[in-house]
Amino acid sequence: MERATVIVAIDGPSGTGKSSTSKAVAAQLGLSYLDTGAQYRAITWWMVNNGIDIEDPSAIAAVAGKPEIVSGTDPTGPTITVDGTDVAGPIRTQEVTSQVSAVSAVPEVRARITELQRSIASDAENGIVVEGRDIGTTVLPDADLKIFLTASPEARAARRSGELKGADVQSTREALLKRDAADSSRKTSPLAKADDAVEVDTSELTLQQVIECVVTLVEEKRAGK
Numbered sequence: 120m121e122r123a124t125v126i127v128a129i130d131g132p133s134g135t136g137k138s139s140t141s142k143a144v145a146a147q148l149g150l151s152y153l154d155t156g157a158q159y160r161a162i163t164w165w166m167v168n169n170g171i172d173i174e175d176p177s178a179i180a181a182v183a184g185k186p187e188i189v190s191g192t193d194p195t196g197p198t199i200t201v202d203g204t205d206v207a208g209p210i211r212t213q214e215v216t217s218q219v220s221a222v223s224a225v226p227e228v229r230a231r232i233t234e235l236q237r238s239i240a241s242d243a244e245n246g247i248v249v250e251g252r253d254i255g256t257t258v259l260p261d262a263d264l265k266i267f268l269t270a271s272p273e274a275r276a277a278r279r280s281g282e283l284k285g286a287d288v289q290s291t292r293e294a295l296l297k298r299d300a301a302d303s304s305r306k307t308s309p310l311a312k313a314d315d316a317v318e319v320d321t322s323e324l325t326l327q328q329v330i331e332c333v334v335t336l337v338e339e340k341r342a343g344k
């Protein structure tokens with residue numbers, strides 16, 4: 120029998136296609152969509168804007184509860200605001216990207232954002248696709264379906280360089296690997312594949328093929344297979 124709601128967790132390193140895949144799958148299946156990386160970027164943006172010393176975890180922890188972060192979960196037009204300000208653009212700057220791993224490693228930040236993520240997921244009436252680094256392992260360990268996307272560093276760097284309009288592939292590759300290493304080695308809920316996640320290597324797949332693969336997995340779950 121087909122189940123009414125479905126919770127899908129999609130994790131993986133940077134540039135493996137989590138956001139593109141999750142948005143498309145959610146739109147196709149009528150589910151909500153949550154980009155948890157955008158939430159960590161938003162809190163990092165707030166820390167930078169408020170002059171918080173990013174090198175000092177206790178300073179970050181002391182103010183982790185202050186910013187109000189609101190995520191819109193329509194996959195065709197996801198939104199993110201901090202204290203009512205639209206930060207969808209500013210959270211993608213190099214300044215934020217280079218500091219987000221340090222901010223997201225602070226346990227008080229993770230506790231705050233994890234609580235927000237669980238609340239958004241439980242409010243999603245038709246189900247939700249939630250993408251990030253620790254969704255299957257920590258945020259939603261009871262998700263109906265867990266996917267772990269991977270891709271070679273070369274494929275990921277080529278994709279990102281294309282997005283950044285010809286940025287140097289080698290330095291893009293190094294920056295990706297540096298962020299992955301920081302995200303995988305932090306003590307609190309590091310980037311990791313859940314034991315029961317389905318791993319999909321996207322290196323040789325088109326985005327459309329990855330989307331079809333995930334849609335099929337969700338439909339099988341919904342059908343109770």
Ligand SMILES: Nc1ncnc2c1ncn2[C@@H]1O[C@H](COP(=O)(O)OP(=O)(O)OP(=O)(O)O)[C@@H](O)[C@H]1O
Nearest residue numbers: 132133134135136137138139278282321324325326
């Ligand atoms: N299978 C694929 N083949 C080719 N390009 C892809 C594929 N999947 C995603 N892309 C492209 O790669 C880039 C990165 O994808 P996306 O932002 O979805 O990755 P991500 O895993 O969410 O990254 P991050 O964790 O850094 O936010 C985008 O330009 C996207 O269009």
Ligand SMILES: Nc1ccn([C@H]2C[C@H](O)[C@@H](COP(=O)(O)O)O2)c(=O)n1
Nearest residue numbers: 155156157159219223251252253302
């Ligand atoms: N569940 C998550 C999602 C993201 N992060 C951190 C680590 C990433 O480097 C950063 C930005 O994510 P992106 O926009 O690249 O997906 O946010 C995390 O710790 N946990």
